[in-house]
Amino acid sequence: MERIEIFKQAELFRSLDDETLRLLSERAIEKRLERNEILFLADDEAKGLYLIAEGAVRAFRTGHDGREQIIHIERAVATIAELPVFDDGKYPSTVAAEEPTLLYFLDKNEMRRRCFEHPQIALSAAALFARRLRGCAELVEMLTLREVSQRLARYLFEQAQETGEPDGNGAIRFKQNLTHNQLAARIGTVREVVTRSFYRLQNQRLIETRNKDVLIYDLQALAAYFD
Amino acid sequence: MERIEIFKQAELFRSLDDETLRLLSERAIEKRLERNEILFLADDEAKGLYLIAEGAVRAFRTGHDGREQIIHIERAVATIAELPVFDDGKYPSTVAAEEPTLLYFLDKNEMRRRCFEHPQIALSAAALFARRLRGCAELVEMLTLREVSQRLARYLFEQAQETGEPDGNGAIRFKQNLTHNQLAARIGTVREVVTRSFYRLQNQRLIETRNKDVLIYDLQALAAYFD
DNA sequence: TCCGAACGGTGACAAAAGTCACGATTCATC
DNA sequence: GATGAATCGTGACTTTTGTCACCGTTCGGA
Numbered sequence: 001m002e003r004i005e006i007f008k009q010a011e012l013f014r015s016l017d018d019e020t021l022r023l024l025s026e027r028a029i030e031k032r033l034e035r036n037e038i039l040f041l042a043d044d045e046a047k048g049l050y051l052i053a054e055g056a057v058r059a060f061r062t063g064h065d066g067r068e069q070i071i072h073i074e075r076a077v078a079t080i081a082e083l084p085v086f087d088d089g090k091y092p093s094t095v096a097a098e099e100p101t102l103l104y105f106l107d108k109n110e111m112r113r114r115c116f117e118h119p120q121i122a123l124s125a126a127a128l129f130a131r132r133l134r135g136c137a138e139l140v141e142m143l144t145l146r147e148v149s150q151r152l153a154r155y156l157f158e159q160a161q162e163t164g165e166p167d168g169n170g171a172i173r174f175k176q177n178l179t180h181n182q183l184a185a186r187i188g189t190v191r192e193v194v195t196r197s198f199y200r201l202q203n204q205r206l207i208e209t210r211n212k213d214v215l216i217y218d219l220q221a222l223a224a225y226f227d
Numbered sequence: 228m229e230r231i232e233i234f235k236q237a238e239l240f241r242s243l244d245d246e247t248l249r250l251l252s253e254r255a256i257e258k259r260l261e262r263n264e265i266l267f268l269a270d271d272e273a274k275g276l277y278l279i280a281e282g283a284v285r286a287f288r289t290g291h292d293g294r295e296q297i298i299h300i301e302r303a304v305a306t307i308a309e310l311p312v313f314d315d316g317k318y319p320s321t322v323a324a325e326e327p328t329l330l331y332f333l334d335k336n337e338m339r340r341r342c343f344e345h346p347q348i349a350l351s352a353a354a355l356f357a358r359r360l361r362g363c364a365e366l367v368e369m370l371t372l373r374e375v376s377q378r379l380a381r382y383l384f385e386q387a388q389e390t391g392e393p394d395g396n397g398a399i400r401f402k403q404n405l406t407h408n409q410l411a412a413r414i415g416t417v418r419e420v421v422t423r424s425f426y427r428l429q430n431q432r433l434i435e436t437r438n439k440d441v442l443i444y445d446l447q448a449l450a451a452y453f454d
Numbered sequence: 455t456c457c458g459a460a461c462g463g464t465g466a467c468a469a470a471a472g473t474c475a476c477g478a479t480t481c482a483t484c
Numbered sequence: 485g486a487t488g489a490a491t492c493g494t495g496a497c498t499t500t501t502g503t504c505a506c507c508g509t510t511c512g513g514a
Contacts, residue, residue, distance in 0.1 A: 130316070140363065143370050408490095
């Protein structure tokens with residue numbers, strides 16, 4: 001696929017005309033990451049933003065013990081590390097690849113110039129940031145005001161809505177592909193507690209797990225559990 | 228003071244010309260809040276944004292038990308609830324006054340029109356959101372990866388930097404005006420644990436509290452404690 | 455198909471956080 | 485200065501979370 005076609009799919013660039021897109025995409029520098037390879041570290045000097053053309057990345061913070069807390073995940077086609085373009089600060093979190101990933105790097109000064117020429121970029125960025133802020137506020141609430149099994153319930157609820165398939169008698173089924181470690185990094189805990197939280201939800205008859213499948217009997221009941 | 232002079236001080240409007248500012252400020256609807264009065268609730272239908280002309284507000288989320296977690300505080304002159312202007316969603320958190328507060332309300336549709344006429348607003352908004360996102364990511368890290376006394380240490384550290392005065396022999400002193408309950412809502416815990424965390428820090432010889440005063444012997448040591 | 459690494463389950467335990475009750479102190483205001 | 489409300493200190497306790505060790509299972513390449 002043409003670079004320009006990829007760029008057009010990113011929320012940040014959706015509103016741009018082909019000519020500008022071509023300019024942008026021609027200057028972009030390609031970069032490939034393997035699974036778990038780190039793109040940059042939190043507080044690194046920020047040189048620009050990245051467009052994710054294939055694959056997915058996670059943005060996270062690390063504690064002393066090395067425990068990770070994921071802030072958000074972005075998958076192709078999307079951008080990451082846009083903040084420094086607008087406030088000239090450092091990278092706000094560490095970013096690593098969730099899977100083999102193809103990225104295009106865009107210099108922040110060039111991006112800034114494009115923003116003045118094409119204010120729609122700033123509007124898109126504002127909308128993008130707005131969504132992120134919502135997610136982040138939600139995350140804060142979950143982390144500090146709910147307990148782990150509620151956070152897990154919420155995660156499963158969202159997965160069910162995104163990828164769930166009806167399973168006869170009103171239940172919903174979906175594949176749970178993350179390891180307990182990955183799950184833990186998302187909901188703010190550790191592996192063992194994830195295991196035990198799954199049991200809690202099973203004992204409450206809210207879910208059933210078989211292999212990598214999760215079966216949710218009643219979405220409403222699950223929502224009621226965490227909300 | 229003239230409304231327009233106040234508006235000009237808000238980051239969001241700083242780049243606007245006087246004529247536009249006049250238009251905006253003339254349409255704004257005044258609103259006064261007493262201490263702890265609620266402006267709107269999280270998930271309320273968003274009608275527009277507010278400019279804080281005097282006073283300060285807190286944006287927070289509430290748990291079932293009524294416990295509050297503050298996401299951020301904004302004090303005059305600043306804006307709040309700008310998100311819905313850019314992504315048309317609901318209010319992302321509950322907002323209440325920290326002290327008697329004077330606000331000006333601006334309709335979101337009008338704001339949106341102004342954004343198209345004056346793209347600098349979108350750029351300012353992007354910069355503003357960028358700063359908020361940094362704060363929020365930081366908050367997530369603190370809440371989930373550090374323990375309470377570290378979070379308290381960090382809060383005191385920041386206060387020391389903002390309002391601290393040197394106190395002879397290299398120490399720094401400042402007034403701690405918040406109640407333990409308010410403090411708890413900021414650092415994500417409850418009153419009693421705040422009390423005990425203060426003791427921890429004292430026992431570690433990192434701080435000394437006398438009345439409402441906090442004395443920090445060594446800022447670096449305090450920073451090392453939480454970082 | 456075999457092997458080593460990654461992953462998941464589990465018990466025992468430690469530590470942190472939260473809850474409750476109650477009394478002492480401080481504060482705001484009359 | 486008196487007084488009621490808000491705030492703070494504190495001990496005893498429960499719950500949740502995190503840690504550690506260990507073992508069986510699964511998975512992904514050679």
